[in-house]
Amino acid sequence: MVGEESPAADPSQDYSIVARGLLKSFGRLRVLNDLSVRIPRGTTYCLLGPNGSGKTTFIRAVAGLLRLDGGYLSVLGEPVHTVDRVYPRIGYMTQHKALYPDLTLRENMEFYAGLYGIEGGERDERISELLEMVDLADHIDRITGDLSGGMYQRLSLACTLIHDPDLLLLDEPTVGVDPILREAFWRFFDGLAEGGATILITTHLMDEAERCKTVGYMRGGRMLAEGSPEELKRLAGLRPILRLWVKDPRASASSLAAEGLPVEVVGGVLQVRIEDTRRLKEILERVEPSDLRLVEPSLAAAFLRLSEGGSR
Numbered sequence: 001m002v003g004e005e006s007p008a009a010d011p012s013q014d015y016s017i018v019a020r021g022l023l024k025s026f027g028r029l030r031v032l033n034d035l036s037v038r039i040p041r042g043t044t045y046c047l048l049g050p051n052g053s054g055k056t057t058f059i060r061a062v063a064g065l066l067r068l069d070g071g072y073l074s075v076l077g078e079p080v081h082t083v084d085r086v087y088p089r090i091g092y093m094t095q096h097k098a099l100y101p102d103l104t105l106r107e108n109m110e111f112y113a114g115l116y117g118i119e120g121g122e123r124d125e126r127i128s129e130l131l132e133m134v135d136l137a138d139h140i141d142r143i144t145g146d147l148s149g150g151m152y153q154r155l156s157l158a159c160t161l162i163h164d165p166d167l168l169l170l171d172e173p174t175v176g177v178d179p180i181l182r183e184a185f186w187r188f189f190d191g192l193a194e195g196g197a198t199i200l201i202t203t204h205l206m207d208e209a210e211r212c213k214t215v216g217y218m219r220g221g222r223m224l225a226e227g228s229p230e231e232l233k234r235l236a237g238l239r240p241i242l243r244l245w246v247k248d249p250r251a252s253a254s255s256l257a258a259e260g261l262p263v264e265v266v267g268g269v270l271q272v273r274i275e276d277t278r279r280l281k282e283i284l285e286r287v288e289p290s291d292l293r294l295v296e297p298s299l300a301a302a303f304l305r306l307s308e309g310g311s312r
């Protein structure tokens with residue numbers, strides 16, 4: 001039965017989230033299809049996957065907002081059916097508007113603080129600190145309904161953080177947020193993770209996924225691939241490309257191809273796919289380039305490859 005397995009079945013309490021074989025359907029649509037994942041404490045974990053792959057559904061299950069059809073799920077050491085015991089340690093920022101439009105920024109934050117019993121000087125200090133972090137301190141007495149999309153998003157994040165949660169569930173938190181502030185958010189998230197908090201985030205922005213310690217790639221309600229961004233690129237079959245500027249690219253390409261190296265000439269530049277870094281010296285000695293550049297594969301390329309079913 002969902003979440004009723006003995007906690008002793010968890011090998012340790014080192015995981016914020018343990019999910020095994022989760023099942024969830026909406027009518028005839030199977031949205032979580034034997035989903036298993038373990039997310040350690042004190043990490044940044046990014047869920048990637050095409051639209052409709054089940055990311056939000058999984059996050060809602062973790063927040064205890066969804067009745068699962070099967071599987072085992074524990075959150076901060078509690079089986080999910082008793083997740084209310086750890087609610088005060090969870091912060092959930094949804095994709096939807098969850099703030100009161102008629103209240104000022106301060107009032108919305110006070111409301112959230114009140115939900116977690118944060119009062120008095122501690123509350124005011126926390127509100128100032130968080131509004132500063134999201135660069136909204138100057139707008140504290142404005143009406144929330146008047147904020148731009150990005151500002152609203154920033155306020156939502158500040159409210160989500162009011163009680164200093166141990167587990168942060170962030171569903172596309174930086175939509176509409178400008179790049180400078182996004183950078184500030186990420187530095188803040190990294191700091192929280194270093195301090196022991198767990199951050200589970202969904203995004204469609206690959207540069208954000210690259211910043212996470214672990215990326216889980218979901219498709220069709222399953223975890224298809226998981227690892228660090230580097231590991232995920234390898235799982236997708238991607239390798240770094242060495243670009244070499246040489247006098248006669250075609251002749252050099254033939255010479256390297258004769259040694260079994262995967263080469264091509266693109267726009268007059270010789271390119272070698274690096275399967276084995278131990279062969280770098282041999283390549284350079286053989287073609288004597290006037291210039292070179294090593295191009296790491298992007299996570300976006302890995303995502304496309306995995307979406308095409310190119311790996312696993």
Ligand SMILES: Nc1ncnc2c1ncn2[C@@H]1O[C@H](COP(=O)(O)OP(=O)(O)OP(=O)(O)O)[C@@H](O)[C@H]1O
Pocket residue numbers: 026029031049050051052053054055056057058
């Ligand atoms: N309450 C619901 N009732 C019916 N269908 C739902 C419900 N919630 C989600 N779905 C469907 O489940 C599927 C998975 O949705 P989910 O929101 O989990 O995907 P996602 O991976 O988060 O997508 P996106 O990247 O677009 O946010 C979709 O087809 C969605 O329409």
